[in-house]
Amino acid sequence: MNSPRHNWGNTPWAISFRSKHKALPSHADVVIIGGGFTGLTAAAMVKHLAPEKSVLLLEANEVGNGASGRTGGIVLAESAAGNLPGLGDVLNGYKKILRELNVKTDLELRGVWEIARGPRSMEGKRIHPVHRSPIEWNDSGLVRVVKKVPGGSVDPGKVVTGLARAAVKAGAAIFTRTKVLDVQPGPPLKLHVIHKGKKRTITAGQILQATNAAKLTREAIPGEPKLTFALATAPLSKKHIAELGLASRRPFYSVDLPYLWGRLLKNGRIVFGSGLVPGFDEALPIGNSEQPWSGLEKQSILRGAPLERLNNLEQRVRSLHPVLRKVRITHRWGGPILLTKDFAPIFRRHPKNKNMILLGGYSGHGVALSVYLGRWAAEALLDKRKLPKWNMH
Ligand SMILES: Cc1cc2nc3c(=O)[nH]c(=O)nc-3n(C[C@H](O)[C@H](O)[C@H](O)COP(=O)(O)OP(=O)(O)OC[C@H]3O[C@@H](n4cnc5c(N)ncnc54)[C@H](O)[C@@H]3O)c2cc1C
Known part of the structure; x- marks a missing residue:
């Protein structure tokens, strides 16, 4: 089994x-x-x-x-719902706890890029590219950096x-x-x-x-249990990493759709993930209301809808930039997330x-x-x- x-x-x-x-x-x-x-x-x-x-x-x-x-190991401030009453400083607290427990993680807090193609975020907020965006990729439009937010990355x-x-x-x-x-x-x-x-x-x-x-x-x-997907490339040269606009080592995530996130690993590999894909629920039913987990546990990324999602992500990655056109994809995986109502x-x-x-x-x-x-x-x-x-x- x-x-x-x-x-x-x-x-x-x-x-x-x-x-x-x-x-x-x-x-x-x-x-x-x-x-x-x-x-x-x-x-x-x-x-x-x-x-x-x-x-x-x-x-x-x-x-x-x-x-x-x-x-993905992208370290972010606050919560998916933003700041919450009494939450406090998550990033600073995270750093302190890792130090307190003496956990070595390759933590880097250089900030995270928000990237987008269009003039509005998924929430309808007006956004515009930063002057001289380090990132200029192709993914259903020209993807550029729109903002730098607090955060960074760790080795999970x-x-x-x-x-x-x-x-x-x-x-x-x-x-x-x-x-x-x-x-x-x-x-x-x-x-x-x-x-x-x-x-x-x-x-x-x-x-x-x-x-x-x-x-x-x-x-x-x-909450709604879901499977989400990611892949990693073979290590890239410093030159190629710079051409991609990732020399700063900042991770990135899109604030408009289709969703795209990623980060550079210490050894030069790049991890890309697609988040949840629209229509995910219908295409990939996860368990049922009595046993929601059992379905998720049995999902395999090696066949069916998950494999299609990964193939689609790989195609998108190859089209992002000429440097990635022929890159070797060395790892592909999925993982569970739990989406809450708010x-x-x-x-x-x-x-x-x-x-x-x-x-x-x-x-x-x-x-x-x-x-x-x-x-x-x-x-x-x-x-x-x-x-x-x-x-x-
Ligand atoms: C592909 C992917 C990319 C992500 N990227 C990011 C990111 O870049 N930045 C970010 O902030 N967040 C990201 N997340 C979310 C983040 O990883 C999770 O929120 C976080 O890891 C949750 O940790 P956890 O300990 O609560 O849950 P988990 O790590 O899921 O741990 C739950 C554990 O419970 C065990 N378990 C379940 N049922 C039982 C049982 N009956 N008995 C005993 N054990 C059981 C499971 O085996 C599992 O090990 C991502 C998630 C995924 C899947």
């Missing part, structure tokens, strides 16, 4: 973390479900702030197998690896290949899990659900048990936010901080 990692293709970075635990405990003070940026940060931070608490992180596959290991493999190691070093137990099948809100909080092919029950003082696009229960993290992340307590917190749904804008809110969740689990009031409706 293909694992989701295989179905969703391969990325140009590596995650080097293997969990070493053997005996799964039957209880923990804090259980974290999901080994992406959110869950790993929360696990590391709970132990960092309260070393006496037992922390158990359960990951269905390997750490980073969801969005975090497959992301290094972030996942570094956070997982920081969590283990602080004393958290990470169990991979351990899938949570169900959570009973209790009290007491009970998790039914499958570990080494056997069903087990674990009780928890508190739970953080950080499963992102994978839902455990229908009411858990509300693009604000879901960060709240479980309606039936306040000892369970739900966090996720960054709507494709979660590289810095997941880590930033993962720390906040750790503080909330330890009763050191209140949750924000973003999901009160």
Whole structure:
């Protein structure tokens, strides 16, 4: 059987973390479900702030197998819904948390280009190209830089690896290949899990659900799970990178459609992604309302509509600029994102048990936010901080 990692293709970075635990405990003070940026940060931070608490992180596959290991790694400020009441400075907070946990990530905060073809953004705002735009590409019109916004990039493999190691070093137990099948809100909080092919029950003082696009229960993290796509080129020469207008190493994303985002990697490869394509829902139904995740997990980028999307992205990339016409595409992959109704992340307590917190749904804008809110969740689990009031409706 293909694992989701295989179905969703391969990325140009590596995650080097293997969990070493053997005996799964039957209880923990804090259980974290999901080994992406959110869950790993929360696990590391709970132990960092309260070393006496037992922390158990359960990951269905390997750490980073969801969005975090497959992301573009473009570090953005605020949230997909802009600034939110009480959010604070996400970029500065991100930098501090990585430093606090001693995670080396190749973080560069040189700013991010917003690019566009037309005079209006998707939201209908008037936009115009900057004087002497460094980028001049062809993609349904002339694509140019319209604005520089705060942000930058990281190596996603290094972030996942570094956070997982920081969590283990602080004393958290990470169990991979351990899938949570169900959570009973209790009290007491009970998790039914499958570990080494056997069903087990674990009780928890508190739970953080950080499963992102994978839902455990229908009411858990509300949003639309989707698969989105990216590819990476073979390394380009400095000359070609300069000709493309990317010598500044700034990542870019389009503010009009068709959506296009990308960034340069340290080794000269360029990653391009297309975001969600219009009509995606009809072309690629994801699960159903009872089991939304099951469909997403079974999607393969190697056939059908996802393969078409990737082929289309590759064609677009080749047409962007003469430098890219014959470039070798070395990696192609997809990854899950969870779009929420108003693009604000879901960060709240479980309606039936306040000892369970739900966090996720960054709507494709979660590289810095997941880590930033993962720390906040750790503080909330330890009763050191209140949750924000973003999901009160
Ligand atoms: C292709 C792509 C490009 C992106 N590019 C950017 C970008 O450039 N900038 C940006 O800001 N954001 C980007 N994003 C979004 C960003 O990557 C995510 O918001 C972020 O990684 C979410 O982290 P997370 O920990 O909440 O979720 P995830 O990384 O998805 O982690 C959830 C984890 O939970 C595990 N899990 C699920 N169900 C269970 C279960 N039942 N039991 C145990 N474990 C379970 C999964 O296996 C997974 O590892 C991108 C996303 C994708 C897919």
